[in-house]
Amino acid sequence: MLLELKNIKKYFPVKKGFLGRGQTFVRAVDGVDLAIQEGENVSLVGESGCGKTTLARSILRLMPLDGGQIIFKGEDLSRLSGRRIIPYRKHMQMVFQDPFSSLDPRFTVRRLLQEALTLEKEQYKTKGSQEERAAYLLSAVQLKGDMLSRYPHEFSGGERQRVAIARALMLNPQLLILDEAVSSLDVIVQKQIIHLLGDLQRQFRLTYLFISHNLKIIRKISHKIAVMYQGKIVELAPTEEIFNNPLHPYTRELLSAAVEYKAIAREEAILISDHSRLIDKGNGHFVLSE
Amino acid sequence: MSADKKHLSEFQIALRNFKKNRLACLGVVILGLLYVAVIFAEFLSPYSYKNENRNYSYCPPTVIQFFDENRLVWPYVYGRQLEFNAYHGRIYTIDKTQKYPLRFFAPGDTYQWLGFLPGRRHLIGVSEPGRFYLLGADSRGRDVFSRLLYGGRISLSIGLIGVCISFTIGLIVGGVAGYYGGRVDDILMRICEMFMMVPGFYLLLALRSAVPDNFNSVQVYFAIVVILSFIGWAGLARIIRGMCLSLREREYVLAARTFGLSDRKIITGHILPHTVSYSIFAVMLSIPGYILGESALSLIGLGIQDPFASWGNMLSDAMSIVRIKFAPWILLPGFFIFVTVICFNVIGDALRDCLDPLLKSEVKG
Numbered sequence: 001m002l003l004e005l006k007n008i009k010k011y012f013p014v015k016k017g018f019l020g021r022g023q024t025f026v027r028a029v030d031g032v033d034l035a036i037q038e039g040e041n042v043s044l045v046g047e048s049g050c051g052k053t054t055l056a057r058s059i060l061r062l063m064p065l066d067g068g069q070i071i072f073k074g075e076d077l078s079r080l081s082g083r084r085i086i087p088y089r090k091h092m093q094m095v096f097q098d099p100f101s102s103l104d105p106r107f108t109v110r111r112l113l114q115e116a117l118t119l120e121k122e123q124y125k126t127k128g129s130q131e132e133r134a135a136y137l138l139s140a141v142q143l144k145g146d147m148l149s150r151y152p153h154e155f156s157g158g159e160r161q162r163v164a165i166a167r168a169l170m171l172n173p174q175l176l177i178l179d180e181a182v183s184s185l186d187v188i189v190q191k192q193i194i195h196l197l198g199d200l201q202r203q204f205r206l207t208y209l210f211i212s213h214n215l216k217i218i219r220k221i222s223h224k225i226a227v228m229y230q231g232k233i234v235e236l237a238p239t240e241e242i243f244n245n246p247l248h249p250y251t252r253e254l255l256s257a258a259v260e261y262k263a264i265a266r267e268e269a270i271l272i273s274d275h276s277r278l279i280d281k282g283n284g285h286f287v288l289s290e
Numbered sequence: 291m292s293a294d295k296k297h298l299s300e301f302q303i304a305l306r307n308f309k310k311n312r313l314a315c316l317g318v319v320i321l322g323l324l325y326v327a328v329i330f331a332e333f334l335s336p337y338s339y340k341n342e343n344r345n346y347s348y349c350p351p352t353v354i355q356f357f358d359e360n361r362l363v364w365p366y367v368y369g370r371q372l373e374f375n376a377y378h379g380r381i382y383t384i385d386k387t388q389k390y391p392l393r394f395f396a397p398g399d400t401y402q403w404l405g406f407l408p409g410r411r412h413l414i415g416v417s418e419p420g421r422f423y424l425l426g427a428d429s430r431g432r433d434v435f436s437r438l439l440y441g442g443r444i445s446l447s448i449g450l451i452g453v454c455i456s457f458t459i460g461l462i463v464g465g466v467a468g469y470y471g472g473r474v475d476d477i478l479m480r481i482c483e484m485f486m487m488v489p490g491f492y493l494l495l496a497l498r499s500a501v502p503d504n505f506n507s508v509q510v511y512f513a514i515v516v517i518l519s520f521i522g523w524a525g526l527a528r529i530i531r532g533m534c535l536s537l538r539e540r541e542y543v544l545a546a547r548t549f550g551l552s553d554r555k556i557i558t559g560h561i562l563p564h565t566v567s568y569s570i571f572a573v574m575l576s577i578p579g580y581i582l583g584e585s586a587l588s589l590i591g592l593g594i595q596d597p598f599a600s601w602g603n604m605l606s607d608a609m610s611i612v613r614i615k616f617a618p619w620i621l622l623p624g625f626f627i628f629v630t631v632i633c634f635n636v637i638g639d640a641l642r643d644c645l646d647p648l649l650k651s652e653v654k655g
C-alpha cells in the first residue's frame with residue numbers, strides 16, 4: 001500500500017458572532033478513507049466546493065489536520081510535526097490547479113526547477129548536475145531546453161502546466177497529486193497533457209491521485225474513481241464500474257452531466273447523515289449509505 | 291547565461307516604462323547631482339563648514355567678474371568693504387581696488403574626506419584675505435554654499451539610512467506577521483498600532499527628549515536616524531503584512547512548501563520579493579518624511595547642533611523676517627529641501643504608475 005487515508009477531517013471555522021460565540025464550521029473534508037496502491041491511479045471527482053483541494057492539501061500537510069491519519073508506506077505522517085515531515089515531502093508532490101499562480105513570476109524556469117531540488121542537495125551538489133536534471137525533466141515533459149532561461153509569463157497555460165509537472169518530478173516522487181491540473185486548459189491541450197501523464201507514469205513509475213470535477217477526462221488515466229460530495233466520499237469503485245453501474249444518486253447526476261452534458265433534475269435532495277458509511281457492494285465497489 | 295539577457299521578468303518590463311517619464315528622469319538626474327555633490331562636499335566647497343569670519347556676517351553673494359576694462363580676463367572677485375549706516379546696519383560695498391583671482395584646486399582649510407582621506411585642496415577658492423561667498427554668508431560669516439553641501443550630506447543621508455532601517459524592520463515584521471498569521475500577527479500588529487496612534491511629531495519630540503544631552507554630534511546624528519526610523523516602520527509593516535496575508539495563499543508558496551523549503555526561504559524568496567513593487571515606491575515617497583523630520587528637529591534646535599550644518603539647522607537662521615529681508619539667501623536650505631522632496635515624490639509617483647498594473651496582479655491575484 002502506497003498511501004492510506006483514515007478518517008481525514010478538516011473543518012474551517014466560519015467567522016460568526018461577537019467574541020466567537022456561535023462558532024460554526026465548514027466541514028470541508030469530513031471523514032475520508034481512501035487507499036492508494038502503487039501504480040494504481042485514483043481519481044477524485046466531485047463538484048467544486050466539495051473539498052477536493054482541501055483533501056489534497058491536507059494529504060501533503062500543507063494545512064494542519066483536524067483528525068485522521070495519513071499513512072505513507074506504513075509511516076504515519078499525520079503525527080509528524082513541522083520539521084520532521086520535511087524528509088517525507090519529496091515522496092509526494094503536487095501539481096496545482098492554476099498554472100498562472102503556481103509558478104512564481106519572478107523566477108526563471110531554471111530557478112523554479114532547481115529550487116525544487118532543495119531536499120536533494122546531497123545528490124545534486126553542483127550547479128551543473130542541477131542544470132542537467134532540470135534540462136532532463138524539461139525534455140521529459142516535451143519542452144525545449146532553451147526554455148530554461150525564460151520567465152513564466154512567456155508561456156501559454158499548457159506550457160506552464162508542463163513546467164509545473166516537470167518541477168513536481170524534480171525530486172523523483174512516488175505519488176503525484178494533480179489538483180485540477182488540466183481543468184483550466186482547452187480540450188486539445190487537456191488531451192495532450194493527459195497523454196503526457198501516461199508516458200511519464202511509465203517512465204518514472206509514478207502513481208497519480210488525479211483530482212477533477214469532470215468525470216470524462218479522467219476515464220482514460222484512472223484505475224479507480226472516488227466520488228466526493230460535501231466532504232465525504234460517496235462512492236468508490238473501479239473506473240468502468242463507476243461508468244457502467246453508478247449506485248449513488250450523486251454519481252449518477254455527475255455522470256449525466258459529464259457524458260450527456262445536461263443536468264438531470266434532482267428528484268429529491270441528496271441527504272447525507274452523519275451515521276452513513278461506505279458499504280461494500282462487491283467487485284471493489286463501495287457506496288455510502290446508512 | 292547570455293540567453294538570460296533577452297528574457298525579462300514582468301517586473302523588469304514594468305520598470306522599463308519608468309524611462310518614459312521625463313519628469314521622473316529629471317528628478318533622478320537632480321537627485322543624482324545632489325548626492326554626488328554632498329559626497330564630495332569637502333572638495334567642492336571653498337570653505338569648511340565651520341570657517342567663520344565675523345566681519346562678513348550676512349555678506350551678500352560674491353559676483354564673479356570675467357571682464358576687466360572690457361577685456362576678457364581670468365575670472366576674479368572684488369574685495370568687500372564693510373560700513374555701518376546710521377542705524378548700525380551693515381552695508382557691504384564692493385572695493386574695486388582689491389582683486390582676487392579665482393583659483394582652482396586652491397589650498398584652503400584642511401579636511402578628512404568622508405572622515406578618512408586627508409586633503410586641503412578645494413575645487414575653487416580665492417586667496418586670503420579675499421572671501422568667496424558664492425551664495426552669500428550666514429550670521430557668522432560662514433559660506434552658505436559650503437554649508438549647504440555639508441548640511442546636505444546630513445539631510446540626504448538621514449533619509450536614506452532612516453528608510454533602510456525602518457524598511458528592514460517593516461519588511462521583517464510585516465512579513466512574519468503576514469506569513470504566520472494568528473497570534474504572532476495579533477501581537478505584532480498591536481505593537482504597530484501603538485506606534486501609529488501617537489502623532490508623528492510628538493513622538494519625535496518625546497523620543498528626542500529621551501536621548502541623553504551629552505551626546506556628541508555623531509551620536510546625535512545616529513540618535514535622530516534611529517528615532518525617525520522608529521516612527522516610520524509601523525505603517526509599512528502593516529501594509530506589507532496585508533500583502534503577505536494574500537501572498538501566502540498563492541499556489542507557488544504552497545508549491546515551495548511541498549519542496550520542503552524553510553519558512554525563512556519562502557518569506558525571503560517568494561513573499562517579500564512580491565512586495566517590492568509596492569516597497570520601491572513607498573521608499574521613495576517616504577524618504578521626504580525623514581528629511582523633513584530631521585529638518586524640523588534641527589530647525590527648533592533639537593537636532594544637529596551648530597557648528598555642524600544640516601539644512602534644518604541652517605534654516606533656523608531664517609526664522610526672523612528682518613533677516614530674510616536683509617539676507618534672502620539664508621532661505622536657500624529651504625529651497626534645497628523643497629527640491630529634494632519634490633524629486634523624491636515625482637520619482638515615487640512615476641514608479642507607482644509603472645508598477646501599478648503589476649501590483650494589482652500581485653496583490654489581488
Ligand SMILES: Nc1ncnc2c1ncn2[C@@H]1O[C@H](COP(=O)(O)OP(=O)(O)O)[C@@H](O)[C@H]1O
Pocket residue numbers: 012013026027028046047048049050051052053054055
Ligand atoms: N482556507 C479556507 N478557509 C475557509 N474555508 C475554506 C478554506 N478553503 C476551503 N474552504 C471551504 O471548504 C470547502 C471546500 O473547498 P475546496 O477544497 O477548495 O473545494 P474544491 O477543491 O473541491 O472545489 C468550500 O466550501 C470552501 O469554501
Ligand SMILES: [Mg+2]
Pocket residue numbers: 049052053054097180
Ligand atoms: Mg479545488
